[in-house]
Amino acid sequence: MPTILVTNDDGVQSPGLLALKQALEAIADVVVLAPERNWSASSHAKTMHKPLRVNPVTLADGSPAFASSGSPTDCVALAAGGVLGVQPDLVVSGVNNGHNLGIDITYSGTVACAMEATIKGIPGIAVSTAVPEEAAMADGEPFQVAALAAARVARAVLAHGLPPKTLLNVNVPALPWDRLRGIHITRMGSRHYPATELIAREDPWGRPYYWLGGSGPVDVADDGTDVGAVKHGYISITPITLDMTDYTFLAELTRWDLGVWDGNIRAEEVQRDGGRPG
Known part of the structure; x- marks a missing residue:
């Protein structure tokens, strides 16, 4: 057995x-x-x-x-x-x-x-x-x-x-x-859950607390x-x-032209260029 x-x-x-x-x-x-x-x-x-x-x-x-x-x-x-x-x-x-x-x-x-x-x-x-x-x-x-x-x-x-x-x-x-x-x-x-699943309340001392999952699924x-x-x-x-892995998205992701990463690029340059190295 x-x-x-x-x-x-x-x-x-x-x-x-x-x-x-x-x-x-x-x-x-x-x-x-x-x-x-x-x-x-x-x-x-x-x-x-x-x-x-x-x-x-x-x-x-x-x-x-x-x-x-x-x-x-x-x-x-x-x-x-x-x-x-x-x-x-x-x-x-x-x-x-x-x-x-x-x-x-x-x-x-x-x-x-x-x-x-x-x-x-x-x-x-x-x-x-x-x-x-x-x-x-x-x-x-x-x-x-x-x-x-x-x-x-x-x-x-x-x-x-x-x-x-x-x-x-x-x-x-x-x-x-x-x-x-x-x-x-x-x-x-x-299946999804509406945003109203968040319930905010206060305890006896006025401090906020929260319940999640208060609503049923849609x-x-x-x-x-x-x-x-x-x-x-x-x-x-x-x-x-x-x-x-999202195999259907792999080809699209490769077309984003993320480029070859250059370790010498400074973080501020990446932010200035909208997240695109180079």
């Missing part, structure tokens, strides 16, 4: 992690190493200047797991470094409480776990869903549905592998299994994108590459 590392950014006692662990046990030996607290929106944070601790914990179903004092990325790095005594064949991160669509992948600790796995040469999958606002699903059901979808994707990755520097970002609509319309292979969609549900697929009831699977 292959070994799958299950981790997340919502914390080791997250119901999404438990559902994912239980679903993946049907296809692999599963080990769990996740943060001891919630690290949502932590992106690819990595601990460099203080020691990390890994402690045994017990999940809600009575099964053993490990919790780290570090970030989601740290958990993957620790496991890849051998702290669990076994090398994972696959890392599956989630099930995150909230979709990771479009530009959100740059903030997501869930996706960062899959990125770290990919950097370490281990296939990585990030899995997310959302708890519906309406009481159309039983408590915990969105995570169980997403976990079943994740197991299907994980089985395929174990069979076929993934290209180097590539991970899969999976988003599952918050729908019962029998209402899912299928799977779409997608590209990243358009999505463009285009066909062929992760946003559009989830909006229309499809599971979205988006291949994400770590090579973020």
Whole structure:
């Protein structure tokens, strides 16, 4: 049996992690190493200047797991470094409480776990869903549905592998299994946050403080994108590459006539010429 590392950014006692662990046990030996607290929106944070601790914990179903004092990325790095005594064949991160669509992948600790796995040469999958606002699903059901979808994707990755520097970002609509319309292979969609997400307030001493993220995202549900697929009831699977080079812009950038840099040019000359050396 292959070994799958299950981790997340919502914390080791997250119901999404438990559902994912239980679903993946049907296809692999599963080990769990996740943060001891919630690290949502932590992106690819990595601990460099203080020691990390890994402690045994017990999940809600009575099964053993490990919790780290570090970030989601740290958990993957620790496991890849051998702290669990076994090398994972696959890392599956989630099930995150909230979709990771479009530009959100740059903030997501869930996706960062899959990125770290990919950097370490281990296939990585990030899995997310959302708890519906309406009481159309039983408590915990969105995570169980997403976990079943994740197991299907994980089985395929174990069979076929993934290209180097590539991970899969999976988003599952918050729908019962029998209402899912299928799977779409997608590209990243358009999601942004309005400027009103900044909320300024004052503490009792009159000093200003701020809240970020007060407003919900604005999505463009285009066909062929992760946003559009989830909006229309499809599971979205988006291949994400770590090579973020904008190849379509390379040729244009070379036409900017930036010139050959002369180390003798003074900074004031560059500023005087509008940033153009020479």
